[in-house]
Every structure is written in structure tokens, then in C-alpha cells.
Amino acid sequence: MSAPNKSYDPVEVEALKPEAIARMRDEALAAFAAAGDLEALREAKVAHTGDRSPLALANREIGALPPHAKADAGKRVGGARGEVNRALKARQEELEAERDARVLVEEAVDVTLPYDRVQPGARHPLTTLMERIEDVFVAMGYEVAEGPEAEAEWFNFDALNFEPDHPARAMQDTFFVRSPEGTGTAGPGTVGEGDSGVVLRTHTSPVQARALLGRELPVYVICPGRVYRSDELDATHTPVFHQVELLAVDEGLTMADLKGTLDHMVQALFGAGMKTRLRPNYFPFTEPSAEMDMECYVCRGASVGDPDRPCRTCGSEGWIELGGCGMVNPRVLTACGVDPEKYSGFAFGFGIERMLMFRHNVEDMRDMVEGDVRFTRPFGMEI
Structure with a gap:
């Protein structure tokens, strides 16, 4: 029986290379920043934080590493995912605030209008x-x-x-x-x-x-x-x-x-x-x-x-x-x-x-x- 491959270097796994992780993170951050409304942000969220997103797939690769190599790879991927999630939350709060402000303007009610000018209703x-x-x-x-x-x-x-x-x-x-x-x-x-x-x-x-x-x-x-x-x-x-x-x-x-x-x-x-x-x-x-x-x-x-x-x-x-x-x-x-x-x-x-x-x-x-x-x-x- 052969001994475990203790010299296995996680950096050699393409998806776990520092530059690959950084690229995935930067792509996610750019997609969130480019989302102009909540619907576009939802699509970007699925693409970059979902089960089939690049960072999620890279995270799965960690399970195949030997124990001594998992910690470093986990920190690298976990840090990137943390940044992505924080950026997603921040962008969502921005877009929700923009939406709420827009609704307040577009659906504003002028309470100074004559009270007897009631719009006709309608049966369902x-x-x-x-x-x-x-x-x-x-x-x-x-x-x-x-x-x-x-x-x-x-x-x-x-x-x-x-x-x-x-x-x-x-x-x-x-x-x-x-x-x-x-x-x-x-x-x-x-x-x-x-x-x-x-x-x-x-x-x-x-x-x-x-x-x-x-x-x-x-x-x-x-x-x-x-x-x-x-x-x-x-x-x-x-x-x-x-x-x-x-x-x-x-x-x-x-x-x-x-x-x-x-x-x-x-x-x-x-x-x-x-x-x-x-x-x-x-x-x-x-x-x-x-x-x-x-x-x-x-x-x-x-x-x-x-x-x-x-x-x-x-x-x-x-x-x-x-x-x-x-x-x-x-x-x-x-x-x-x-x-x-x-x-x-x-x-x-x-x-x-x-x-x-x-x-x-x-x-x-x-x-x-x-x-x-x-x-x-x-x-x-x-x-």
C-alpha cells in the first residue's frame, strides 16, 4: 500500500491557484457592481454564489486535498467567498434603497388634493x-x-x-x-x-x-x-x-x-x-x-x-x-x-x-x- 501524497501542492490545482481565486472574486464583484436593478443582481447572485458558481466548484476541490493542505486552500477560497458575499449584501442594500426612493417619488400621493375627487373603483x-x-x-x-x-x-x-x-x-x-x-x-x-x-x-x-x-x-x-x-x-x-x-x-x-x-x-x-x-x-x-x-x-x-x-x-x-x-x-x-x-x-x-x-x-x-x-x-x- 502506498503512503499518502504529502507533497501534494494545492496550488497546482487549477481552480485553487491564487490567481484563479482572485479572478473569480473580481468577476463576481464586477458583476454585482454592474447590476443596475434587483433583477439583474439576482441573476448575478445565482451565477457567482450559487451551487454551480466558480467559487463553489473550487470549494469542492478542497475535499480531495490531503489534511495538511486543506487549511491554506480553505482560507484562500473562504476569504474570496466572504468578500463576494459582503459585496453582494452591500449592492443589494444600495439597489433596495434606490428602489424605495424611486417608489416614494413615482407613487407619491398628493394629500392636498380635494378630498371629494375619489377615483372610481372596480369589481374584481x-x-x-x-x-x-x-x-x-x-x-x-x-x-x-x-x-x-x-x-x-x-x-x-x-x-x-x-x-x-x-x-x-x-x-x-x-x-x-x-x-x-x-x-x-x-x-x-x-x-x-x-x-x-x-x-x-x-x-x-x-x-x-x-x-x-x-x-x-x-x-x-x-x-x-x-x-x-x-x-x-x-x-x-x-x-x-x-x-x-x-x-x-x-x-x-x-x-x-x-x-x-x-x-x-x-x-x-x-x-x-x-x-x-x-x-x-x-x-x-x-x-x-x-x-x-x-x-x-x-x-x-x-x-x-x-x-x-x-x-x-x-x-x-x-x-x-x-x-x-x-x-x-x-x-x-x-x-x-x-x-x-x-x-x-x-x-x-x-x-x-x-x-x-x-x-x-x-x-x-x-x-x-x-x-x-x-x-x-x-x-x-x-x-
Whole structure:
């Protein structure tokens, strides 16, 4: 067995040479100094202090050195990283101060203006859009149905043919309402410990079951409302959002009736001549099931196969996915006391936020929930 290489010189490692460390440090400091705003500084931070930055990679090389060589290399790299972090902090404080000073000037309010000159407010566009969708279906003979947001698991899952081990029931997707300590129905140590059998509804589909149980057949209802899922808040996701659910149960209903209803809805909301298509899919509460796409309202399919006319809205595919639909699963009808041999039905569900983004080119879903009047005011006051 050979002895350790005690003559190993860390300076000979390219990434650990003093001049290389100094160069990495100077590049980071220059990048921070050149950042003109906080967004540019964030990019420079990732490039020069992130896990794949040059100094971070050089720091990893130290682990391969013999013990007597690690101290000197560590001091060299650690000192450089310390300088970089101090420069980053100082530059961030400068840019934040500049931003705050700019906001104070740009968004200043003149308190000497006459107090009665109040700008008109605006209804939230989500509310306006939900009511417009309701109007479309009420004109077709549908009723508006509502249900509780804190919903029993039976309505939210079991009545809709979700198996006990279905992934949608997991804590990663669903907010469970805990019962008082010691009164839970689940055994100790299980995922559902302290579970009261109540969840914050993950979709508006439970209103379908409540409508079938509480109304005489036939049933034609539209169910708008707020739903909850454990998603992160970002540009395209939010843990609290809105859905609209459609349910029709009558004798002799078919997929053709569903398709005609969807065509009418899309044309009423996006303009005459808009087309829809159905793609096979799977949902526990419908069989057969489909994803509904509508024709791209910007390019109307003209961008497909034409590199000279790209469409950012549909990605030059010509279609935009809107929501899921299908014929109501006979198991759902049976669970709600409806004879599937006599009655059939169809259902459709989609997100209101997603439709608002389509209709009005809203790029960031966070704008819908921050309560800034500068977002709602351009939509006006519709009654």
C-alpha cells in the first residue's frame, strides 16, 4: 500500500491557484457592481454564489486535498467567498434603497388634493367573469348551485368515485381539517391522524352530488366557487382559486349534447365561430372522459406549420386546453340515488383564473390575488 501524497501542492490545482481565486472574486464583484436593478443582481447572485458558481466548484476541490493542505486552500477560497458575499449584501442594500426612493417619488400621493375627487373603483374581474359565465348558462335553462367550501370527504371524493388510495386524497394535494386532539378517526401514526373527515374542497364537483341529492330530476346546474389545493403561489398556480362546474342529468343525454353545450359556451365567451375538440382522457367521476380544447382565439389555427407566423398564445399548436369533461360515471349516479339505466348526464369543469388569463392576456396569476387596484381598475365596473 502506498503512503499518502504529502507533497501534494494545492496550488497546482487549477481552480485553487491564487490567481484563479482572485479572478473569480473580481468577476463576481464586477458583476454585482454592474447590476443596475434587483433583477439583474439576482441573476448575478445565482451565477457567482450559487451551487454551480466558480467559487463553489473550487470549494469542492478542497475535499480531495490531503489534511495538511486543506487549511491554506480553505482560507484562500473562504476569504474570496466572504468578500463576494459582503459585496453582494452591500449592492443589494444600495439597489433596495434606490428602489424605495424611486417608489416614494413615482407613487407619491398628493394629500392636498380635494378630498371629494375619489377615483372610481372596480369589481374584481374574477367576480365579473364568473357572473358572465353564469349568465350564459342561466340563459340556457341552468340553475346556479352552491355548496360549502369545508366539505365532507364523502362528497369531495367517495361520491365522485375516488378510490381510498387515489393520489388526489394525499396531503400533498388536499387540505384536511383536523378534528380536536384525540377525536380523530385514523389510527396513531397514520397520515390521517386526527382527521375529522372534512376537507377544504379541492374542486367544485361535490356540488354535483349535493345537487343530485337535493333536487328533483332532471338536473341542470352550474356550480361556481372557490377551491383549495396545496400548490405554491407562482405565476401560474395558486393554493386558492375558482372553478366552474357544469352538470346536466336527464333522460337520453349523450356526448353530442355535451359537445354542443361546450361549443355554445366558448362562442359566447370568446366570439362567434370558435371551435372546440375533445381528446380522450380519464377522470374518476366521468366515463367516457375527455379534455376539451378550444381553437386559439389569437391565430385561429393559422400558425400551425407556418414558421413565419408563430403564435405565443398556443405555441403554434392551434389549440388551447380549457378543462375536463365527460359523461357522468354510472357509479356517481348510483351513489347519489339516480338510476343509471334510466338517466344519463354530462359534466364539465374549468378554472376561472385560467380563462381570465386567456381572455385578457394576464401573465401572472399573483396579480389576481394581491388586491392592487391598479390591476382591477382597467377591467371597469360591470353590474
